[in-house]
Amino acid sequence: MYPHLFKPLDLGFATLPNRILMGSMHTGLEARPDGMERLAAFYAERAKGGAALIVTGGFSPDDAGELGPHRAQLSTRADAERHKVIPRAVHAAGGRIALQVLHSGRYGFHGNIVAPSAVKSGINPRAPREMTPDEIERTIAAFAASAALAREAGYDGIEVMGSEGYLISQFLAPRVNRRGDDWGGSLENRMRFPVEVVRACRVAAGEDFILVYRISALELVEGGLSADEISKVARAVEKAGATLLNTGIGWHEAKIPTIAQAVPRGGFAWATRNLKQAVKIPVIASNRINAPEVAEAILARGDADMVSLARAFLADAAFAAKSKAGDRAGINICIACNQACLDHYFIGQPASCVVNPRAGRETQLVFAPAKAKKRVAVVGGGPAGLSCAAVAAERGHAVTLFEKAPELGGQFNLARRVPGKQEFAESVAYYAERIRRAGAKIVLDRAPGEAELAAFDEVVLATGITPRRPDIPGIDHRSVIGYAELLSGRVSPGRNVVIIGAGGIGFDVALYLLERDARATLEPEAFAAHWGIVRERAAAGGLDPAGPPPAHPAHRITMLKRSAGAFGATLGRTTGWVHRAELARNGVAMIKGVEYRRIDDAGVHVALDGAQQVIAADSVVICAGQEPLRPFAAKHLIGGAKRAGELDAKRAMLEGAELAAAL
Numbered sequence: 164m165y166p167h168l169f170k171p172l173d174l175g176f177a178t179l180p181n182r183i184l185m186g187s188m189h190t191g192l193e194a195r196p197d198g199m200e201r202l203a204a205f206y207a208e209r210a211k212g213g214a215a216l217i218v219t220g221g222f223s224p225d226d227a228g229e230l231g232p233h234r235a236q237l238s239t240r241a242d243a244e245r246h247k248v249i250p251r252a253v254h255a256a257g258g259r260i261a262l263q264v265l266h267s268g269r270y271g272f273h274g275n276i277v278a279p280s281a282v283k284s285g286i287n288p289r290a291p292r293e294m295t296p297d298e299i300e301r302t303i304a305a306f307a308a309s310a311a312l313a314r315e316a317g318y319d320g321i322e323v324m325g326s327e328g329y330l331i332s333q334f335l336a337p338r339v340n341r342r343g344d345d346w347g348g349s350l351e352n353r354m355r356f357p358v359e360v361v362r363a364c365r366v367a368a369g370e371d372f373i374l375v376y377r378i379s380a381l382e383l384v385e386g387g388l389s390a391d392e393i394s395k396v397a398r399a400v401e402k403a404g405a406t407l408l409n410t411g412i413g414w415h416e417a418k419i420p421t422i423a424q425a426v427p428r429g430g431f432a433w434a435t436r437n438l439k440q441a442v443k444i445p446v447i448a449s450n451r452i453n454a455p456e457v458a459e460a461i462l463a464r465g466d467a468d469m470v471s472l473a474r475a476f477l478a479d480a481a482f483a484a485k486s487k488a489g490d491r492a493g494i495n496i497c498i499a500c501n502q503a504c505l506d507h508y509f510i511g512q513p514a515s516c517v518v519n520p521r522a523g524r525e526t527q528l529v530f531a532p533a534k535a536k537k538r539v540a541v542v543g544g545g546p547a548g549l550s551c552a553a554v555a556a557e558r559g560h561a562v563t564l565f566e567k568a569p570e571l572g573g574q575f576n577l578a579r580r581v582p583g584k585q586e587f588a589e590s591v592a593y594y595a596e597r598i599r600r601a602g603a604k605i606v607l608d609r610a611p612g613e614a615e616l617a618a619f620d621e622v623v624l625a626t627g628i629t630p631r632r633p634d635i636p637g638i639d640h641r642s643v644i645g646y647a648e649l650l651s652g653r654v655s656p657g658r659n660v661v662i663i664g665a666g667g668i669g670f671d672v673a674l675y676l677l678e679r680d681a682r683a684t685l686e687p688e689a690f691a692a693h694w695g696i697v698r699e700r701a702a703a704g705g706l707d708p709a710g711p712p713p714a715h716p717a718h719r720i721t722m723l724k725r726s727a728g729a730f731g732a733t734l735g736r737t738t739g740w741v742h743r744a745e746l747a748r749n750g751v752a753m754i755k756g757v758e759y760r761r762i763d764d765a766g767v768h769v770a771l772d773g774a775q776q777v778i779a780a781d782s783v784v785i786c787a788g789q790e791p792l793r794p795f796a797a798k799h800l801i802g803g804a805k806r807a808g809e810l811d812a813k814r815a816m817l818e819g820a821e822l823a824a825a826l
């Protein structure tokens with residue numbers, strides 16, 4: 164099974180047992196007082212799970228390079244002492260770990276940010292200060308000192324973060340580097356900084372130390388490097404002493420999704436192939452590699468020598484070991500939602516995972532064997548019920564999971580019909596498999612009565628929600644469709660569609676109507692064409708200068724809401740912009756602050772700023788939130804049945820796991 168993935172990789176001074184790298188992720192733990200211990204447990208679990216090499220989240224080499232107003236550094240002996248617990252735990256688990264050295268440059272969110280030139284980024288309200296030549300030399304020395312300290316702390320290597328728009332990217336691209344001295348101007352001058360960083364790190368850490376350079380293989384910003392220029396940088400850092408070349412895709416300010424659900428699986432492996440043709444050292448493919456067959460295909464095609472999976476290891480710490488054992492059905496697949504990982508980081512919460520609530524809570528959410536075996540009924544096979552039934556059964560309880568529909572999945576079965584959300588099918592299949600393996604009984608197509616439930620010691624109500632039907636005159640008009648009806652494919656809406664409600668589901672419905680038959684979330688070529696990405700080697704940033712092609716929407720859509728806030732404000736921090744961009748390019752009209760008057764043959768009548776208005780509609784789709792569905796009273800309520808407002812899969816799955824841990 165997966166022969167390319169499990170072929171050892173000889174680095175000369177060390178041999179990695181397989182081709183799977185756990186890529187760097189911000190965990191939000193780096194700067195916390197208990198962060199080192201929690202990180203040690205988190206990484207050790209993934210090392211035990213078979214990752215050949217782990218890369219930590221970013222640690223800055225100095226104060227100016229910090230990402231925020233906190234301290235996540237490796238720049239002193241005291242830091243090295245604190246870090247020691249991490250490599251020690253990983254080594255005890257049989258793995259290897261490299262420290263990522265990241266200087267944020269103009270992406271830092273604190274008062275002392277620097278860049279090659281004082282050019283502000285569109286995603287940071289703060290402007291950077293231009294670095295002096297002395298400061299540049301000191302920063303190179305700081306990278307080298309971090310490398311030496313990483314070795315002292317016991318790490319097996321470092322990764323120099325040279326992509327995603329951080330300081331090194333800023334030096335390389337003329338869009339930020341406007342310098343007229345030895346560090347700016349020609350490509351040779353602009354790449355002097357990363358080359359000197361790699362050279363200095365190699366000297367400081369010695370020859371038998373893994374030095375990964377994360378290169379921006381595709382910039383996706385105007386004025387970004389071309390593929391030809393990137394190949395030159397790759398050859399230069401190889402010569403300067405890099406052991407491995409990891410792939411970074413897009414600057415953080417790029418207006419093209421790089422890891423969200425809109426990106427097809429393995430969608431950027433072709434960019435790594437360009438690097439592979441330029442250098443002799445092994446190259447690592449990255450982004451949206453979430454399943455072993457995707458990884459194997461990339462290696463088998465010769466696009467890369469290794470693969471980097473990051474979020475996949477949040478979803479399943481044992482991804483590599485299960486792949487090796489050929490246990491594909493036993494792998495909890497990352498669905499690329501970003502909801503509990505990246506979105507958490509940006510609101511200052513530790514990273515976890517929607518489909519694996521234990522991630523990042525390794526020391527808190529412990530599933531110990533049950534002291535007394537109980538008969539547990541879980542009523543409802545949506546996200547909350549699936550999570551609860553799996554954990555409860557694995558703890559040794561005698562679990563029966565009832566689902567009134569003919570298949571498990573609940574709201575996930577609707578979500579998976581939305582373009583890009585096909586991955587939800589993986590979660591349903593995985594949890595169903597876990598529940599079966601744990602010996603629980605699954606009863607489909609039947610809602611249990613209270614008498615039947617009386618035979619159980621514990622009854623958990625996970626019956627989910629029912630869509631809200633707002634009290635608008637004409638709500639029974641033939642043009643009105645519920646979102647569940649629409650997404651399940653039972654009805655075909657007309658050309659003019661009005662969507663009532665603009666939460667996550669309103670946006671999903673609009674996307675479904677606009678992108679239903681598109682292949683952009685499934686095929687790398689279609690994705691590239693959709694977003695205006697080109698493979699010409701001379702194209703700056705890998706972008707078509709004409710931008711993405713015009714949209715030809717099948718529906719004229721108007722979204723309505725009563726409140727005054729911005730549309731899409733409740734969507735995920737790192738993914739909402741993708742949805743907003745798609746809707747904008749398809750000309751979706753958005754009207755806020757409306758009062759609904761009635762729905763009739765003419766469309767939806769609203770009052771707006773005191774004036775009456777009719778919005779023509781062949782179909783009106785109701786996406787006005789949900790109400791809890793509680794067919795009977797029960798001691799344990801989880802997911803939508805407990806609270807429908809702000810319902811999301813993250814809370815549902817966490818509540819299911821937490822309750823099951825306590826039963």
Ligand code: NAP
Nearest residue numbers: 633664665666667668669724725726786787788809810811
């Ligand atoms: P929601 O986010 O609560 O949005 C409900 C929408 O309905 C609001 O825009 C609200 O707007 C409107 N509304 C509420 N009561 C109404 C009424 N009586 N009459 C008319 N309009 C009314 O709910 P949702 O869109 O159903 O999503 C449910 C949950 O699923 C969300 O909380 C979200 O976490 C999750 N979800 C997330 C995503 C995602 O992309 N991350 C996607 C799908 C679902 P006004 O009050 O302004 O009119």
Ligand code: SF4
Nearest residue numbers: 497498500501516517
């Ligand atoms: Fe993947 Fe979503 Fe889990 Fe993040 S929260 S690791 S994107 S499944």
